[in-house]
Amino acid sequence: MASSGSLPSLARQCRDRLNDGRGRIESRFRAGLPSVQTATALTDLYDDVIEKIWQDSLERASSSVKASQLSQLSLVAHGGYGRRDLSPYSDADLMLLTTRRSAAAAAQVASTFVRDITDAGIDCGFSVRTPRECCTLAWADAKIYTSLTESRLCFGNEQTFDRYFDRFRAGARRRRNYLNHQSLMARREERHKWGETNYLLRPNVKRSRGGLRDIQLVRWLGFATHGATSLEQLNKLNALSDEDYGTLRRAHAFMLRLRHELHFRTKRAQDVLDRPTQLDIAEDWGYQGRSGVLPVEDFMQDYFEHTRGVRYVAAYFHDDTRIRSRAAGAVESVMSRRIDENIRMGPTHIWVKSNTLEQFAQSLPDVLRLIQLANHHSRRIAHPTWQAIRKSMQDREATPPDQPAVDAFLELLKDPGRLASLLRRLHELRILDQLIPAMGRCRGLLQFNAYHKYTVDAHCIRAVEAATDFIDAENAMGRRYRRLKDKGLLHLALLIHDLGKGYEEDHSEVGRRIAGDVADLFHLSADDKDTLQWLIHKHLLVNEVAFRHDLNDPEVVHKFAAEVGSISRLELLLIHTVADLQAVGPDVLNDWKMGLIEDLYLRARRYFETGNLPGENEADLDSKIEQVKESLAEKKLDPSLIEFAKDMPLSLLRQHSTDDLIHEMHQVGEWLTHNPGCYCAGAVDPAASAVRYTIVLRQGERRVGVFARITAAFSACGLSIMRANVETVGEDLLWDQFWVNDPELKQRQPESRIEEVCRVVTKALDDPDSVMPTPRRVWQTQGAKEPSSVLLLPTKVLFDNDTFDHQTILSMFTYDRPSLLSDISGTLSQLDVVIQFAKIDTHLDQIADVFYVTNPDGSPITDSDRQETIRNALVDAVRKPLP
Template identity: 55%
Template sequence: MSFQPVVLAARERLAQVREKIRGQHADGSPGFQVANRMADLYDDVVLMVWESASRKLQHDLGFRGLALVAHGGFGRRDLAPFSDVDLMLLTTARSAGLATEVAGILTRDLVDAGLDLGFSIRGPAEACKRAWTDPVIFSSLAESRFLAGSSTVFGQYFDRLRKGSIRRQYRLTKTVVEARRSERLKWGETNYLLRPNVKKSRGALRDIQLVRWIGFARSGESDLEKLYRLGALPAEDLRQLRHAYAFMLRLRNELHFRAGRSQDVLDRATQMEIAEQWGYENSEGVLAVEHFMQDYFEHTQNVRYAAAYFTDDTLSQSRLSRVSERALSRKLTENIRMGPTQIWVVDSDLDRFATSLPDVLRLMNLANQHFKRISHRTWQAIRHSMARRNPSPPDPDSINAFLGLLSKPGRLASLLRRLHELRVLEQLIPPMKRCRGLLQFNAYHKYTVDAHCIRAVEAATKLEEYSSSMARRYARLKDKAILHLALLIHDLGKGYEEDHCEVGRRIAGEIADHLELDDASRETLQWLVHKHLIVNVAAFRHDLNDSQVVLSFAAEVGSIRRLELLIVHAVADLIAVGPGVASDWKMNLIEDLYLRTRRYFESGTLPDEMDAETASQRKQIAEQLADSGAPKIGLDILNALPLSILRRITPDQLVGELTGIAQWYETGRSSCCVANYDSSFLAMRYTVLHREARRNIGTFARSTGALSGLGLQIMRADVDTIEVDDQEVAWDSFWVLDPDHENPPPQHRVNEVCNHVCRLLADPTAPVTAHRDTWRGASIREPDSVNVLPTKVTFDNDTLEQYTILSLFAYDRQGLLYRVARAMAELSIVLHFAKIDTHLDQIADVFYVTESDGNKIVDSTRQKVVQQSILESLEMAGRRV
């Protein structure tokens, strides 16, 4: 394909100069400088093509009525190396015909030159009209810059756009803010994300641009320096926005140059590479990449705060809203009034009030109690005063006001975020300063430590919105302040070499002293922080049908009051980890743990003790089996069942299963698989039975291989053995999700699964094809380099009398569960119970095991052999592709 000479020249210039700019960036040139060089380069290329076209058409008088306008990022001159180019050709009515011809030449030659082009032809009136009705067009045209053609036509257009925008400033601000909010919902509503988009996530470049767009609507100026000189932008906000702007531009340039294309997502592998390249280093308990991301989050936090302030300041200027709010207000105290939606300090006392931390905290307490927003004018004064306040330990009045604030749900989380933004929260809770923007570099936590802790408080306060048993427990807690404080500080021990729960216990003690809590509150706070993970360990990693598990958990808790505190804390913590983490399955396990433990506190009944209810249930099932005409062996199987099976299956389901199992048993076939939908876990339960002369150690491994080979996600597995007619029968239950089918799946899928499992168990020589036991979209696949957490295999011989608890912590791999089970089978280890806990790409699986002779695995040499075998099986398991 042959190109015009101007296209060849433009292509060559684009390639050569972009490469020079890459070198400047690599040498450490500031982000602004690189962006401006890119804008200069694009200007040169566009003008080369424009001048070529103008030489051909300059004889046409209509050319005088055309103006070429850069807008969007090109108009703003903050281009990244592979940004697209937005151009508009302004035309008068007499030049409209020629404009189409010029546009054809420009678009053809610029695209051939290698630019990603956005192009439009508009008359000045039409362009303005579109800007005032479409927030996306407005935000782009607010950055208009004259490139070539008639400066008169451009001047008329831009003057019209500026004046019309100012007249419509309130409506334009509302629509552009709403459009930005919709964009954030897609790319990240919080600025604390593990994989942020440096252009569109909250607190990123787009929010800096939002200030510019609102500034244009407000005063006809989008330049940050000019907005400061007009008094619209505070000096501190200008300073922080410029620093963040420079950091973000450099980071975006880095992402573009690395990818060789437009790329704005900062994934975890790239975070690690950039942190090393930019000179960040590891420190005690904190990785270099976490230091780098802490800087990133510091900038996004400042941007988010400045943009929100600027937006509120603009919207608060609506005279009608101010008048109606004040007309309907009432006095709360001598200097505080409250309207239908807001609370504020009267003007005559505002300056003094804003300098007093106790007064500010009491105002927040009132806003929380009445569920009102603090007015922008009042918050503006507080923000300025607190920024000038020298950090100092809180006085007793401030402490009392802060504890009062913590005592009620209301708008607590949003008020805590404001205190955090003011850097006042770290004066009340000093360790919060260290955790500001501290990234937890794993796929389990979606947010930074400080954001997660505040979200945990928010999750607890939002329980009031639901009519659930957990909401009722939260509502009846008499002193919510200790719960909220515990949630606010529970992860502040992160980022040290020592276990964060141990560090957290000491931090909780220091905070209790700092806030002058009484001894009882201090002890409860330390206990909650220290033990905040024991609910997860008991519920997600142990067999709740085992009396020792419930007894041990009850001993740790000690009372019903503490049980309710701890359970609510655990649920709020789980919800705050990220969307979808508090699954129905996990919530049901926590509820089960709560009910079993409460039953023990109230009656002394443990899970493996036959109570009247269970005895009655067994009798009822026996009668139904006899009436159903099931084979007599069904009663023998019923009598052989452990209490754990009786309690986890409804009587009707168990009658149906036992009828089918009894019929299978009489056929003499070796294997059987029955399925039922478990509504309490919202998952399918496949019960696999295998008849054997002695315990077949490989049954669980082959069953696991069969299920994972069909793409099922195993959520939980219970392993039992029953004895019928002096013959052992393996009774393994698997709770699974099927990503390829609705929940519950259709019968043909259930039949396919059962038949496949039975075939593999019937023929031990048949190959097992293992597939991933979790499913994850391609958009979040990342290389092994981001897996910085160690793989661990641990042995616990203290918790249970009968079994060794083998725990595995690792990054999930294709066929992992099957390979681990097979490794244990090859070592003649008997598996009695298993719980599978997988989130994104990390697993925490627990197995109750013994040697083949029934003894625990206690010998250290034997433990090393088992550990090494499992680790080798993990190495063999390929990463997902």
């Protein structure tokens, strides 16, 4: 684009006028000008600039084109510009409408008009069309159709515009079913691209589900069905109820203000609400937060409340616009049967008879029973019935449920069916808030971190959905779920398990009290109340033990089993845990985590059934050990390896088949027999999407710093450690396994890359006095990583001396960054902390690492001053800036 100084005089004047006008409007916006008036002022500004360029283009063309031809032209705004709904840096969709006789004149005007408007600084979508072409293209392309529904005559011939728009509107009415379907499909495709609003951490205020585009969808559907796009007109035509009209108006004002804010801040067309901006806007808009809820979470709760309302209104408006086939309706009616005096059920739908519908819809117990029947029989509730229920429930005063309503709700929870989708409908009508008061506080509550993808209420319902999906699963989880006698209690627990979030106190503690209140409200038995409270209170227990402890340690399994108490509770907790993890977000429950959960379950179940802990009376493992020992003896390998085989870690025994274990032991044995240094080998692990490195080392006098040197070596090679198992066996032999992510593996031969990494590792370990490898510097493009301003959670360093007498469990929770594990392990090494075992768990931007540690003399770290020294040093290491 040409510089401002080289622009023609008119374009330069218009550009200056546009910039000055935006500045004045921003000042008024900051002073409190409402968002709709701001959009109107911006539209007037665009109109003013565009009119000057339009008139100039007509004057230039008049020297070579007849005035009669120019007089037939119309300049038409459409899309957001057409409905006067602009944000500061929105583009302007314009169409030069022409008759066939004035086509040459239109081409002459367009050539100068497009150039000048672009030079003036307006991003313009422009076309030249006849009325016939407009309609033909619109019927074939949903994007063109939806944009043209909001056409507005800017300048030019009014008759030309009226002929076009009357023709367009009449054609749309005749094709309303087809065009409404195409509009909906186009919107679904866009929503799929930009994701669910309640899922996105960085929502697009225009295109994400429930955003401004869904309000536009109502207008598009209204145009074909009722001939009007104005929400006010649709309300006057009774196409939009007063309640829905108010919901859309409030949401439009909120999101339009937010879009204006994003444009003014960035000085460009910006519709993505990233996390740093969420923080800034929450502060600038005066959100204070509340106990346990950050200001940014308070702001985003408002945002999600508006998007949820838009989603529901748009969905119901679409249902209202659909014209159902008479034949399908007749078949449904003829093949229906009577359920009771009010309810009938056909092959696909269930409904309430029209003569009793109004009274029926006012009864919460009756409504819940209908929903329970719909779930049990896998039928959809007919739209007229649901609309009547929706209107009645919106008008109903919120009151505690009576026993018939509670009984109907508990019956609903027992049946997987379409439970999750029906719970969402109950949540939409705020019926869940009446049944479970704590649900209202968590409506739209965002957890401001990159781990939790959904709001608390959406996550809880998704957890129920994840559990009900097990009903058809042909695996162990499916079998366990199907044999549960009381699925209703599990579904209730999942529905309320995270409602303790948003308080200063630990959410599991708050959740236990909420579970007690719910149990009392629902009049559950004492046993069911106890189970419900226990399940909510301990719903993170499996994660804590499986992901952060050594499952080969009998004491760990014994304490876990004692906490659980029975096989029935074990299975209930297992299914709850897996459903909860699946509902957090994509790829949270990976194969590695599922393997650890399954491993813990099997060990605990074995203990309940036989009384044996890991390593006790396991004939298959004993046999494997004997075969390995015999194989090593035949090879006449290093005697220390045979001694190692006698006391082999259970993790090693269980991870490999007998043949694979013998092969690996032979490789290690051959190396240790003939080489004084460490053994390092790597192999691609497809199941974990990682490279697994095995490192075996005679420690000798070295008890401190080995882990630090290994992690530093990996960091120097540009590897990210996903997880690690560190085992010290006997007095001398260290056997470690690391699963790492290697970005270079795809660009290189795996064998040569693995050899290169092993050389770096062995050099670091075989020469302990050498300088530690320097972490590779990581270059990131702008925007690749979020700024530290969004990292609001504090670093936690916890010491546990209650689980074991002989060692301390050090747990660390913080945000991840390149070479962090190397810095942590290096810090522990400098403080003479010996790492006996480690479990590394990294997901997205957070880590939860656990180390079993001792002092150099092998004693646990119990001294409070030493603990504080270690804690402070680790926090400093986390804050260490990148090189």
